[in-house]
Amino acid sequence: MELRQLRYFTKAAETLNFSDAAKCLNIAQSSLSQQVKQLEDELGTQLFIRSSHSVRLTEAGEMMLPFALRTLHEAESCVDRIHDLQKLLTGTLNIGVTHSFSPILTESVISFMKMYRTIKLNIVYKQMNELMELLAKREIDFVLAFRPLQPMPDVESHILFQNALSAIVGKHHPLASKEKISIAELEKYELALPSKGLQARNAFDSIAPDFNSFNIRIELNEVNTLLKLIRQTGLVTVLAEDSIYDIQDVKAVPIDVPGNEMTGCVHILKDTYRKHSMQEFIRILTESIAVKRLQNNWI
Structure with a gap:
């Protein structure tokens, strides 16, 4: 055989x-x-x-x-x-990432590529459930995503930072001057929401189950397109605060309701070998300006 x-x-x-x-x-x-x-x-x-x-x-x-x-x-x-054993002279690191993590990832990718020029990075962007399936099949080495609402028995979730589920608006929107917003206030505005299945949408559904009171104009499964809409219209979306890291002309206004926290995590399989390259990438990520800024928001 x-x-x-x-x-x-x-x-x-x-x-x-x-x-x-x-x-x-x-x-x-x-x-x-x-x-x-x-x-x-x-x-x-x-x-x-x-x-x-x-x-x-x-x-x-x-x-x-x-x-x-x-x-x-x-x-x-x-x-x-x-x-x-060859001191990271060869190999491939496979990373699964949800779209909300995209803004904080670039800095770490550039740093890793400069330090380990012969390691190939294979980065896959998908929804959380799809990434976890790939992780279970060992087709990716780890996942960067928010902690799921329900724990996964075969997965270890290590916290990177705490984040707030927020209303995301353009810088000239009436809500941009506020420090926080209630669910009732959101009902006054037209919404562009992430599609069902995306983590921010799952979190929003859990704190605002009565969608009949909202004026939902559009649902999208692509965060960058959502943010373009927000910048160019008076629409409001709901995403994790970190989704707009280093993005101009938008503001995150935390939703003032219990349970709106979103915990950014590194997810790995339990009892599996951890590549040296994976450990190095996670070290670089935790020391990045992007992640430290998010940590300082709550520590």
Whole structure:
């Protein structure tokens, strides 16, 4: 049994399509089919049920999949440890980030790239639930996001800073002169809200469940576009305060209601190997001006 065969098997099990799996692996479909067949012959059992219209795992295939994934992960961890021994001369660091964290990330990315020129950074922007799925599959090394409303048993969440859920307005908006705002005051204005599923929206839903009283003009799942709308119109959005870090012509007005705190965290899997490059990036992030500024807002 070879790691290559396990890699081909897991990709085919993920896609349930030999043609798609071969494309993902950048190999010929015949090569993938041959290696899977060799693996089946070695195990003495069929792993896939193939027909002209579909592919699905057999009972043996379903049992085999988690063990194959674990074996591949252990092999990758071995490579990571060797790279660490080479003093970060090679390797890739995979980071998952929610869009709200984008403004505070640039400084740390630039610093890391200057210090470790041969380490490749692979940064993925997605919603929290999608990033956690990638983390569980070990396709990313850690996630930068706010703490979820419900704890995740297999994930460690380490606090970076505390933030306030805020009304975000243009600098000339009537609310820009206020130090805080109530839920009732928000009802007076037209809103451009982040889409359901984004963390700021989840937090807002939890403190303002009665949406019939709000005048919601638009919902978007892209924070940068939301902020452009806010700057150019009289609309109000609701985001974490850090979402406007280093962005001109907008102001964050904290929402004055219990439970509006949003805790910025680094999320990692429990009981898993932590790359040296990951530890270095997080150290740089915690020492960055962007994060220290947010920490000083509440400490």
